[in-house]
Amino acid sequence: MSVTIKDVSSHANVSIKTVSRVINNEKNVAEATRSKVLASIKKLGFTPNKSAQSLRSKRSYIIALLYDNPNKSYLADIQNGILQVCKKTGYNLVLQECDYKNKNLSNSIINFVEDLKIDGLIVIPPLSDMDDFLYKLGHANIHYSIITPSNKKFSSLYVSSNDYDATYQMTEKIISFGHKKIGFIKGDGMHSASNLRFNGFINAIDDYSLERNFDWIIQGDFSFESGFQAGEKIFSSAEHPTAIFASNDSMAAGVMKSAQMKKILVPNKLSIVGFDDTPTAEQVWPSLSTVKQPVIEMALHAAKLLIGEFDGLTEETVSKEFKSEIIIRESLKKLK
């Protein structure tokens, strides 16, 4: 049927073990032997049997993505990035949905990893914010790579984003457009990003000596509905802001709806800014100005880091921070 190591070894006239050495990039193989074997591998179109490798070496060549109810578009981008690395390195990706409220989550994940002999995990928000969970994974000797960790001490493998700086810069941009009365809608407190984004906003406000008006600073939970409710609150206050910065696009769309229903013209009377650049941001009218994290690249890097732990990728891959891009669309306008 399919080509095995044995076929390769007789074709190249070496031992089975030597072929194995070449496959696994082990040292102590003479250059001439190595190339001879590689030629045979290519000629015969050999690919190692994953099950056999896995059975013997106790590695599955599977990594898992842990997630809990993320934005669908975010999840798709994350997967996309990871898959690019998997394809190159011969790993497979398994998806594992989690419930972060489950008290027993760490145990069930540890079981999952041991059952399937999962080589490593990639963890995304909000699970990446759960210190206790990450601690237990580490304690069980599980490898994982974190995307936007709240606390970098739990793994040496992570990719972070500059949420604080990006929000600060976007706030500066709003201010540079002449806005002095700016509202803010916070995200779900469970996500560490919520605090980073709020801090970026409030520090910019302070640094430019603008007013902190707590009638316009509303707690949301990243949902469209919470954005809408925030809008209702803000627009029922005595004075209205001229711009509102929401911690994500869904809430921004919610605020926009609330404003439009009250005939507050966006962007002429009110500028609105979101965060994340989801597909919705382009499809609402007026289109949303927003902040775009390079999610695909971040996921790609996180996967490289993790797989590099096992395969020792030659390419230099270290944990690093990615910069977000500020996207100005119709919803943010200069104040006349």
Add this chain to the structure above:
Amino acid sequence: MSVTIKDVSSHANVSIKTVSRVINNEKNVAEATRSKVLASIKKLGFTPNKSAQSLRSKRSYIIALLYDNPNKSYLADIQNGILQVCKKTGYNLVLQECDYKNKNLSNSIINFVEDLKIDGLIVIPPLSDMDDFLYKLGHANIHYSIITPSNKKFSSLYVSSNDYDATYQMTEKIISFGHKKIGFIKGDGMHSASNLRFNGFINAIDDYSLERNFDWIIQGDFSFESGFQAGEKIFSSAEHPTAIFASNDSMAAGVMKSAQMKKILVPNKLSIVGFDDTPTAEQVWPSLSTVKQPVIEMALHAAKLLIGEFDGLTEETVSKEFKSEIIIRESLKKLK
């Protein structure tokens, strides 16, 4: 380390092979023996080693999802449904992105399946519309389950939706709201759904003796931009329709933007209807009336069908059609 069949067999005082028989639900095991073994399995917390099973039985316990640039939210739902079945049955899901324009696609997929010993595939649009591709897969003896096939003859395993009927019914609903001048935006011709949806619309129009106005029937490609362009065309014609039905939500949002920019009030002067119920449908203002396929359930069923082929699930699972739901939101209003 972990518990093996051998441990179970000595604990239950039977042979290794008998334990294997129990695990695989083979017949010709005495009831007493079976329950004795099951008890030992439970007591010791044994789970079979996937790699060993796979190596020996030539099955990978992996199924793959084939997709090409679908809507992100659709993809997420599809995955969600499949994963529910995988979790129960112990299969894993691998994602495989394809390029339907690639001339060599069928060969590369056949290689992929053979390399990874993939047990079966789940195919979604637009790949599910490519007769030649499906034919070649079948010819290579690959099992697959199709979601919304254009041609049911290629696999006995499929789930379909009632796109034609749903569009017909939604058109009836629009008509029942008093609309007589109704525009339509077609989807990408590569997707068989595009034709089904258009036929549902046009037949309803004809059955109710309404005017077919080809100034208002525009070819789109499912993108937001194409919807916007369609709107521009429609609104530049001499007479305007009072309702527009777009073949998906993105295009509906595009039309809506075009209308709003021209100060055509939605829904007071123009009703707009979409298809798919993506997250955007709720987040635009006014919110989109749309048609919702039970995507998660469809994917779940497709996965059951496929895995049932291998494991002979007891539950009755046959290919079937799922009914879509008509969702009325703010964008569709009775004509005064």
Add this chain to the structure above:
DNA sequence: TAGAAAATAGATATCGTTGTCAAAGAATGT
């Protein structure tokens, strides 16, 4: 240049299952 150390290559056991085949026991037919 002898002797030690390092590099290279191979023989064989092994991972944890399932497949094959044979054997023993139970049920059936005549």
Add this chain to the structure above:
DNA sequence: ACATTCTTTGACAACGATATCTATTTTCTA
């Protein structure tokens, strides 16, 4: 009662890799 078939069970090989350990060759050191 005996031959025949069916049911139930087990012994052992096999799947296709990697690990361990040993043997040989090359390189280095004094």
